[in-house]
Amino acid sequence: MTADFNRRKFLFGAAGALAVVTASKQGVAIAESSPKITRLKPAYGPAAGIAKLNANENPYGPSEAALAAIQEASASGAYYVNESARALQAMIAERHGVDPEYVALSSGSSGALVACAVSAGQSGNILGPDLFWDTTSKSVEKQGIAEITRLPKTPGLEIDLQTMYESIDDSIAMVQVVNPNNPTGLLMDPVALRAFCKKASAKATVLVDEAYNELTDMPQENTMVPLVKEGYDVIVARTFSKIYGLAGMRVGYIIAAPEKIEAMSRYGIGWYGLNQAGLAAAVASYEDQVFMDASRAKIREGREMVYAALKENGLSGLPSQTNFIFVDLGSINAQTFREEMAKENVLIRGIYRDYTNWSRVSMGRLEHVQMYVDALPKVLSRLS
Numbered sequence: 104m105t106a107d108f109n110r111r112k113f114l115f116g117a118a119g120a121l122a123v124v125t126a127s128k129q130g131v132a133i134a135e136s137s138p139k140i141t142r143l144k145p146a147y148g149p150a151a152g153i154a155k156l157n158a159n160e161n162p163y164g165p166s167e168a169a170l171a172a173i174q175e176a177s178a179s180g181a182y183y184v185n186e187s188a189r190a191l192q193a194m195i196a197e198r199h200g201v202d203p204e205y206v207a208l209s210s211g212s213s214g215a216l217v218a219c220a221v222s223a224g225q226s227g228n229i230l231g232p233d234l235f236w237d238t239t240s241k242s243v244e245k246q247g248i249a250e251i252t253r254l255p256k257t258p259g260l261e262i263d264l265q266t267m268y269e270s271i272d273d274s275i276a277m278v279q280v281v282n283p284n285n286p287t288g289l290l291m292d293p294v295a296l297r298a299f300c301k302k303a304s305a306k307a308t309v310l311v312d313e314a315y316n317e318l319t320d321m322p323q324e325n326t327m328v329p330l331v332k333e334g335y336d337v338i339v340a341r342t343f344s345k346i347y348g349l350a351g352m353r354v355g356y357i358i359a360a361p362e363k364i365e366a367m368s369r370y371g372i373g374w375y376g377l378n379q380a381g382l383a384a385a386v387a388s389y390e391d392q393v394f395m396d397a398s399r400a401k402i403r404e405g406r407e408m409v410y411a412a413l414k415e416n417g418l419s420g421l422p423s424q425t426n427f428i429f430v431d432l433g434s435i436n437a438q439t440f441r442e443e444m445a446k447e448n449v450l451i452r453g454i455y456r457d458y459t460n461w462s463r464v465s466m467g468r469l470e471h472v473q474m475y476v477d478a479l480p481k482v483l484s485r486l487s
Contacts, residue, residue, distance in 0.1 A: 147351070154449040154471035156464050159285070159315075159427050163401060163468070164348010166394035169384035173352075176383030187382040194389055195356055199328050204361040207368075210376025212314055212342035212355030217242050218372035219277065219310050219338060219357070224249030227276030227307075232262045234455060236285040236312065249276070260287045260421065260429070264299040271306045278303055281312040282327075283319060286455055286463040288423030293325045300327055304336040308363070311339050315425040317346040317395060318402065331358050338363060343381075345426065346395055347388040352381035402426045405466035412476040416483055427465045435486050437462040443485060447478035 148162075149155035155162075165173065176187070188208055196203040209215035216239035220229060224243035228250045231237060243249040254270060257263050262280060271278060283290040300309045311327045319325050330337040342355035353376060357364070364372070388394065409428050413420050420428040432440055440462055441453040449471075452463040464475055 149450070152448055154467060154474040156467045156471060156475055157450045157452050158350070159345065159425070159465045160350045160467070161345060161348035161398055161402070161426060162471075163398050164388070164394070165352070165384050166348065166388055166391050168387040168391055168394070169347075169349065172383035172387035173380045176379040180379050182379065184377050184379055184382055187379055187386070188377055191354075191382055191386050191389070192356075194386065195358075198389070199332075199358060201328075201332055201358060202361075204364070205331065205358055206356055207359070207364045207372050208354065208356045208377060209372055210353040210355070211344050211350075212312070212340045212357070213239055214376055215355060215357040215367070215372050216240070216310075216312065216340055218367040218370040219340070220279075221246070221248070221370040222367045223277035223308060223310075225276075228252050228274050229277050229279055230254075230267065230270055230275045230307070231279045232267070232284070233257075234260065234284075234287060234458065235262075235279065235281045236314075237279075240279055261289055262291060264291070264295055268299060268303050271303060275307045277308045277310055279310045279312065281314070282325065283315045283423070283425045285315070285425070286427070286452065286461075287421055287429045288425045288427055289421055290319060290325065290424045293321075297327065297330065300330050300337050301335055304330070307336075309335075309337045311337065313339055314342045314345055316341065318399065318426055319424040328358055331360065334360075336360075336363075343385045343388065346398055347385070348398065349381065349384050349388065352384050353377070354381045354385040401469060402466045405469055405472040408469070408472050408476055409464060409466070412479050416479055418483075427463050430462045430464060432460045432462050435460060435483070439486065440482065443482040444475070444478055447474070447481065449475050449478050451475070 192203050192206045192208055195206045207215060220240045220243050223229060225248065229240050229243060230252045231240065233253045233256045237251060240251055244251060252270065252275065254263060254266055262284065267278065282296060300311065303309050313326060316322050316326055326339065327337055328339050331339060338357055338359040340355065340357045343352065344350035344355065406423060406428060410420060413430060418430060418432065420430045423429070436459055438453040441451055444451050455461065466472060
C-alpha cells in the first residue's frame with residue numbers, strides 16, 4: 104500500500120453515511136471518522152403487505168422443480184456455465200425443431216434484444232409501433248448510432264401492420280413488434296402477423312418479441328419461430344422471466360439464423376450474463392406443463408377479478424392474453440393514480456410516453472390482486 108491513496112470517500116448503506124480515509128506517511132490507512140456501517144439485509148422481493156403489481160412477474164414461480172434444481176446447481180457455482188448453457192440451448196433447439204446454432208442464450212431476453220438493436224443500428228433505424236416495450240431498442244438512441252421510428256397512434260392502441268409495412272423505407276434496418284404487446288396486452292392475429300413478417304422481412308429484419316407467448320391461449324399458433332426455420336429474415340425473442348417465474352434468475356434467448364447470431368455476438372450476446380442457478384431453473388422449468396397450466400389459471404382468475412372491478416367502478420381495460428391489463432382511467436392522470444395506489448400499498452405502473460390516462464397493472468398473487476380491487480374505489484373517490 105502506498106500514499107497514492109490520498110483522500111478517498113466511501114458511501115456505506117442506504118443512508119449514505121460518509122467515511123473519509125487518509126493515508127499516513129507510513130502508508131497505513133487511518134479513518135478520520137468511522138460511523139457505524141449499516142448492513143442491510145438483501146430484499147429478494149416485496150415486503151410483507153405490499154402488492155407488487157408493476158413488473159409483470161409471475162410470483163408463483165420458481166416451480167418446485169426449479170427450486171430443487173437451483174439448490175443443486177448452486178453447489179457448483181464455482182464453475183463456469185459452458186456445459187449447462189449447452190444443455191439448455193439443446194433443449195430449446197429440439198423443442199423448436201432447429202439446430203442449436205439457431206439459439207443464442209442471454210441474460211433474460213434483454214441482453215439479446217439490446218444486441219439485436221445495436222447490431223441493426225449499425226445500418227439503419229428501428230421501426231416500431233407508437234407504444235411498445237422499447238427499453239432495449241432505446242440503446243441505439245442512447246449510444247447515438249440510430250433512432251426509433253414510431254408509427255402514428257391508432258384509436259384502439261393496436262398495431263397497424265399495413266401502415267408499418269408501408270413505413271419500411273431505406274432508412275429502416277429492423278422492424279420490432281411485441282406480441283402480445285407490452286404495455287397494451289393486445290395479441291395480434293397470427294395469420295396477419297405471419298403474412299406481414301414474410302413480406303416485411305424482404306425489406307428489413309423483423310424482430311418479434313414473444314416474451315408473453317406462453318401466457319396466451321394458443322402459444323404454438325401465435326409464435327413466429329417457423330418463419331425462422333423457413334429462411335425468412337426474422338428473429339424471435341423469448342424469456343424465462345414471465346410464465347416460468349424466473350425474472351430474478353435472468354435467462355432468455357433468441358432464435359435466429361446463425362449468421363444473424365454471429366453478427367449480434369459482436370455486441371455482447373452470449374453466455375456472459377448467465378449463472379448456474381438460473382440455467383438449472385430454466386432447464387427444470389422448460390417442460391413443466393403442470394406448473395405453467397397452474398400459473399395460467401391463476402393469471403386468468405386475476406384478470407377476471409380486475410376486469411370485474413373496473414366495470415363496477417366505471418372503468419375499462421384492453422383485452423389481454425398476458426399477465427397484465429392496460430386500464431383506461433378516463434380523465435384521471437395515470438401518475439397521480441399510481442401515487443395514490445401506492446398509499447394503499449399497491450404498486451403499479453404510471454404514464455407511458457404521452458398516454459397520460461392509461462395505467463398498467465400486473466396480475467400478482469390473488470391476494471395482492473384483491474388489494475388492487477379493494478383500493479380501486481377508495482383511490483377513485485379521492486381523485487374524483
